Amino acid sequence: MRVPxxxxxxxxxxxxxxxxxxxxxxxxxxxxxxxxxxxxxxxxYQESRIQIEQYAEDIKTLKKYNKQQTVIKEIRVRAEQQDPPLDSITVKEVLLKLSNDLDVLRGRSVFEIDTDNKITRSLLNGKIYTVRDKEYEVQIKTMLILEGVLQVWVEITVSVRS
Incomplete structure (x- = not known):
């Protein structure tokens, strides 16, 4: 037989x-x-989920303290820009965890914030949060109260433990 x-x-x-x-x-x-x-x-989706959780918490506290004018009704935590920018989802997760830690200040009188401010700074300044198996350190830069809204500016850096 032949092979072609x-x-x-x-x-x-x-x-x-x-x-x-x-x-x-x-x-x-x-x-x-x-x-x-x-x-x-x-x-x-992650950004929307974090934003919805924050809005739900704000609505709950606004309903609770709508008759009182001199209390902290809302807490806004903002991150300052870093030189090597972090992932936006990571920043939002850290801000959400920090906001949950600051929830104890909701409903407090704005006239007594001086003592609360010192306690908050001493407890949360340099605190380390773990997000996606990485550790991030938070430094509180500024705290400001205006019309029942506590605004906190923080600096988030990647933690380097020794």
Whole structure:
């Protein structure tokens, strides 16, 4: 029995290999685009979730203290810009944890904030929060009360433990 020469099948095998290579490259590109869009959607979801939790807490406290004018009704925590910028989701998670720690100040009189301010600074200044298996240190820079809103500016840095 004779075996046919391979020269006949060479153009077909070249076309088939180019077609298979195109399928592989196309699937890699599609997978990359899919994961990039999914990551973007996940980041937006995390930001929205954190924002909704903060709004729900604010609504609850505003309903509770709506008749009193001289108490802390709302707490806003803001992060200052860092030189190597951190991930926005990480910053929001740290700010949410810090806001939960500052919840004890809700409902307190604004005239007694001086003693609370000293206690808060001593307890929370340099506190380390763990987010996504990394540790971040918080330094309180400024605390300001205006119309029942306590605004806190913090600096968040990656913790380096010795």
């Amino acid at each position: 020469p391979f020269k006949r099948f060479r153009p077909f095998s070249q076309l088939a290999s180019i077609f298979v290579l195109g399928m592989i490259v196309g699937s890699v590109m599609y997978n990359g685009i899919f994961h990039a869009s999914y990551n973007n959607l996940w980041l937006k």
